[in-house]
Amino acid sequence: MRAGVPGRWALAMAGSSLVGACAGASGSAGVSGAGEPEQAVFAAELGVDLTTMERIPAGLYMQDLRMGDGFTAQRSSLVAVRYVGYLPDGTVFDATGQGEPFQFRLGANEVVRGWNLGIPGMRVGGIRRLVVGPRLGYGSRGRGRVPPNTTMIFDVQLVDVR
Numbered sequence: 745m746r747a748g749v750p751g752r753w754a755l756a757m758a759g760s761s762l763v764g765a766c767a768g769a770s771g772s773a774g775v776s777g778a779g780e781p782e783q784a785v786f787a788a789e790l791g792v793d794l795t796t797m798e799r800i801p802a803g804l805y806m807q808d809l810r811m812g813d814g815f816t817a818q819r820s821s822l823v824a825v826r827y828v829g830y831l832p833d834g835t836v837f838d839a840t841g842q843g844e845p846f847q848f849r850l851g852a853n854e855v856v857r858g859w860n861l862g863i864p865g866m867r868v869g870g871i872r873r874l875v876v877g878p879r880l881g882y883g884s885r886g887r888g889r890v891p892p893n894t895t896m897i898f899d900v901q902l903v904d905v906r
Contacts, residue, residue, distance in 0.1 A: 780877045781805055784895040787834030792875060792897060804858050805875035814868025815905040819851040823863060824904040829890075830897040837889040837896075845903045856881045859898070866902045874898045 780803065786792040797805040817823050824845040829838040840846050848854040850864060858876030866872055878884070878893045886892035 779893060779895070780879070781875045781895045784832040786832045786897070789834050790830060790832075790897060792832075792873070794875065797873070797875065800861060802857075802861055802880060803877050804861050804880055806862050807873045808866075808870060809873055809899065810869070810871040812867030812870030812902055814902075817850060817863050817866045817868075817902055817905050819860075819864055821850050821864075822906040823848065823850055823902060825863070825900050825902055827898050827900045830899075831890065832895055832897065835889075856896075858896075859900070863900065863902070866900075868902050868905055871899060871901045874900060 781794060794805055797807040799805050824847045826840045826845050827838075828836060828840075831837055851860055853860075856876060858874055858880035861880065862872065862874040862876070874897070876896045876898065878895065881896050882890050882892075882894070884892050886894065890896060
């Protein structure tokens, strides 16, 4: 894990007012993450280096920032997570904050496909970085503060598995 990331994690988690912000951008102007992850230009403070991350065939990049030691998330598990979502330029577009964690069932199409592929195998207490290209994210439509065809970076902490 790159120095400086834990402080950014805490800052973003404290900024719960960002949760659900939907100031929709209609294009990818000003965002250097248009296209697949390999084409994105990542802000230095994110510490994203695709060459050090595991890439699965679907095009998702994953890196464990902290290994957990609790129960393991599996397809169809009900999971609770805390997360921060970044655009490649370092802008936080979504975060869970300090309230209740975000809960969903893996594999039930309740979240972007990149999460359904990237969270199984995590153990409770772990933090994993996911670099999700548009094909596994919001695609050509975009959503909220995520412009169309944009790569997203998520730092996801697994809080509970049922």
